[in-house]
Amino acid sequence: xxxxxxxxxxxxxxxxxxxxxxxxxxxxxxxxxxxxxxxxxxxxxxxxxxxxxxxxxxxxxxxxxxxxxxxxxxxxxxxxxxxxxxxxxxxxxxxxxxxxxxxxxxxxxxxxxxxxxxxxxxxxxxxxxxxxxxxxxxxxxxxxxxxxxxxxxxxxxxxxxxxxxxxxxxxxxxxxxxxxxxxxxxxxxxxxxxxxxxxxxxxxxxxxxxxxxxxxxxxxxxxxxxxxxxxxxxxxxxxxxxxxxxxxxxxxxxxxxxxxxxxxxxxxxxxxxxxxxxxxxxxxxxxxxxxxxxxxxxxxxxxxxxxxxxxxxxxxxx
Amino acid sequence: xxxxxxxxxxxxxxxxxxxxxxxxxxxxxxxxxxxxxxxxxxxxxxxxxxxxxxxxxxxxxxxxxxxxxxxxxxxxxxxxxxxxxxxxxxxxxxxxxxxxxxxxxxxxxxxxxxxxxxxxxxxxxxxxxxxxxxxxxxxxxxxxxxxxxxxxxxxxxxxxxxxxxxxxxxxxxxxxxxxxxxxxxxxxxxxxxxxxxxxxxxxxxxxxxxxxxxxxxxxxxxxxxxxxxxxxxxxxxxxxxxxxxxxxxxxxxxxxxxxxxxxxxxxxxxxxxxxxxxxxxxxxxxxxxxxxxxxxxxxxxxxxxxxxxxxxxxxxxx
Numbered sequence: 001x002x003x004x005x006x007x008x009x010x011x012x013x014x015x016x017x018x019x020x021x022x023x024x025x026x027x028x029x030x031x032x033x034x035x036x037x038x039x040x041x042x043x044x045x046x047x048x049x050x051x052x053x054x055x056x057x058x059x060x061x062x063x064x065x066x067x068x069x070x071x072x073x074x075x076x077x078x079x080x081x082x083x084x085x086x087x088x089x090x091x092x093x094x095x096x097x098x099x100x101x102x103x104x105x106x107x108x109x110x111x112x113x114x115x116x117x118x119x120x121x122x123x124x125x126x127x128x129x130x131x132x133x134x135x136x137x138x139x140x141x142x143x144x145x146x147x148x149x150x151x152x153x154x155x156x157x158x159x160x161x162x163x164x165x166x167x168x169x170x171x172x173x174x175x176x177x178x179x180x181x182x183x184x185x186x187x188x189x190x191x192x193x194x195x196x197x198x199x200x201x202x203x204x205x206x207x208x209x210x211x212x213x214x215x216x217x218x219x220x221x222x223x224x225x226x227x228x229x230x231x232x233x234x235x236x237x238x239x240x241x242x243x244x245x246x247x248x249x250x251x252x253x254x255x256x257x258x259x260x261x262x263x264x265x266x267x268x269x270x271x272x273x274x275x276x277x278x279x280x281x282x283x284x285x286x287x288x289x290x291x292x293x294x295x296x297x298x299x300x301x302x303x304x305x306x307x308x309x310x311x312x313x314x315x316x317x318x
Numbered sequence: 319x320x321x322x323x324x325x326x327x328x329x330x331x332x333x334x335x336x337x338x339x340x341x342x343x344x345x346x347x348x349x350x351x352x353x354x355x356x357x358x359x360x361x362x363x364x365x366x367x368x369x370x371x372x373x374x375x376x377x378x379x380x381x382x383x384x385x386x387x388x389x390x391x392x393x394x395x396x397x398x399x400x401x402x403x404x405x406x407x408x409x410x411x412x413x414x415x416x417x418x419x420x421x422x423x424x425x426x427x428x429x430x431x432x433x434x435x436x437x438x439x440x441x442x443x444x445x446x447x448x449x450x451x452x453x454x455x456x457x458x459x460x461x462x463x464x465x466x467x468x469x470x471x472x473x474x475x476x477x478x479x480x481x482x483x484x485x486x487x488x489x490x491x492x493x494x495x496x497x498x499x500x501x502x503x504x505x506x507x508x509x510x511x512x513x514x515x516x517x518x519x520x521x522x523x524x525x526x527x528x529x530x531x532x533x534x535x536x537x538x539x540x541x542x543x544x545x546x547x548x549x550x551x552x553x554x555x556x557x558x559x560x561x562x563x564x565x566x567x568x569x570x571x572x573x574x575x576x577x578x579x580x581x582x583x584x585x586x587x588x589x590x591x592x593x594x595x596x597x598x599x600x601x602x603x604x605x606x607x608x609x610x611x612x613x614x615x616x617x618x619x620x621x622x623x624x625x626x627x628x629x630x631x632x633x634x635x636x
Contacts, residue, residue: 013426106360108342200344
């Protein structure tokens with residue numbers, strides 16, 4: 001959440017001139033996105049988000065991400081389309097960094113979502129799953145439960161215990177989960193990270209799903225389980241809101257009814273979602289110096305969710 | 319340059335509803351301003367900047383700053399007007415922090431200004447000096463050369479030498495400068511910090527002077543000297559661009575001709591401007607841990623400018 005690179009007004013004006021979007025009127029660095037620099041750009045013809053890819057994102061994968069936005073937007077999904085430059089390119093280089101210009105979408109991210117909002121998000125998620133089925137590009141999900149288990153194994157128990165004394169036990173639970181992990185459920189390109197801050201809404205309407213930089217080919221029901229884990233709890237994972245969960249799944253099924261095997265798999269898929277965020281947060285925590293002025297997210301927030309799904313099983317989705 | 323406080327969409331919508339500005343459509347945390355949190359807010363009726371005052375600003379001084387914007391805007395100066403809430407208040411409290419809503423102005427900040435742009439900035443500066451003369455509130459400048467000299471004295475020579483071996487010698491130069499500091503030049507409310515990033519421009523037109531949080535009553539020619547030091551050099555202060563300086567002063571004088579005593583004082587006033595930024599940068603440097611992810615600005619950039627003004631004297635303004 002920062003602007004890592006300074007782009008001066010003249011740099012920005014030159015860059016914007018490479019697109020058929022009018023002349024630069026305003027540019028504000030915005031505190032958004034994961035490890036990218038972002039600017040809210042206004043031109044004489046509209047507003048746009050300019051992203052500079054700083055790290056974490058393999059530039060070779062940009063055509064997948066940017067093409068996906070175009071594919072979904074062209075099918076009426078609420079995602080920002082990629083603005084192509086005058087030569088038709090979806091991304092450009094500025095110095096040695098890749099940049100892309102995408103549509104600005106109105107809306108704000110709910111922090112205390114209502115069931116009606118969760119229902120709309122479920123429906124929007126199902127829409128992208130259906131629309132992405134014929135997207136011609138693909139990308140392997142590199143944050144599967146197996147990847148996450150490997151991440152946790154790469155850190156010693158002592159190291160994990162530095163974060164929380166209860167954390168090391170997730171390594172065994174991860175191994176157990178891998179044994180139970182389902183295979184063969186229907187796949188599409190999934191968002192994989194649809195937290196409320198990646199959703200823009202106006203009232204109860206979804207105006208944009210954003211930040212597709214974890215999108216990959218995987219089981220659609222897993223994406224619903226990720227979204228369930230991301231939306232139905234308070235921040236710490238201590239309190240579950242069943243009304244949000246029911247509305248989310250109902251909204252999803254209003255657009256794409258789940259197969260019985262998918263519905264049955266939701267609890268274990270939700271455990272896998274928790275494992276993923278426990279592992280990535282533990283990794284980030286151990287990579288971030290304690291005195292850095294960056295908010296470290298507590299992996300235990302998702303251990304609590306994991307406990308809930310493990311204990312409640314199918315009742316979590318009743 | 320950050321967003322220090324998280325304000326959720328619901329918090330923001332509630333806050334915006336206290337103003338007669340339409341309904342919230344979008345809110346982006348922007349990386350702007352000194353130690354405040356800022357959001358670019360879009361409503362159904364327009365765009366606004368929401369500022370939350372985090373530190374460095376004495377809340378008791380907000381009426382001075384926000385009233386000044388209204389005063390200047392009402393006199394046609396290119397500054398954002400303060401939006402008052404439904405009860406007429408210029409600022410409100412959110413939790414225990416003060417917030418204010420101000421006009422959004424188009425424009426971008428030049429990083430390689432042209433002489434034509436410098437001329438327009440000089441004229442805009444003179445306009446605020448003239449318009450502020452009858453502003454009924456006042457505020458003491460707490461960053462005079464005397465204050466800056468005291469700041470430097472508060473740090474030992476050893477401590478200053480940690481930043482740069484050549485830095486400790488500025489303490490003696492500061493004492494010498496105080497002896498030569500002019501008095502009795504014409505005063506108004508001055509901006510005091512008109513670096514290019516506090517100016518919004520579209521082409522050669524000034525669309526906004528922003529960030530008045532150092533504004534205070536002081537000599538108008540001193541403000542012109544501050545602006546000269548801020549605009550006429552490369553970042554490190556190693557290279558002076560006389561065309562920018564000439565255009566800046568000419569633009570100023572096209573609106574408000576300098577008295578002969580003011581013109582004569584410009585070199586020593588510019589030395590004072592350099593002292594101020596040397597002192598504030600040294601203070602910030604020593605207050606910022608070396609490993610903090612914050613860019614520390616080198617005080618030596620303004621020691622070099624100081625050298626230039628001391629050596630060139632009146633030639634710097636010829």
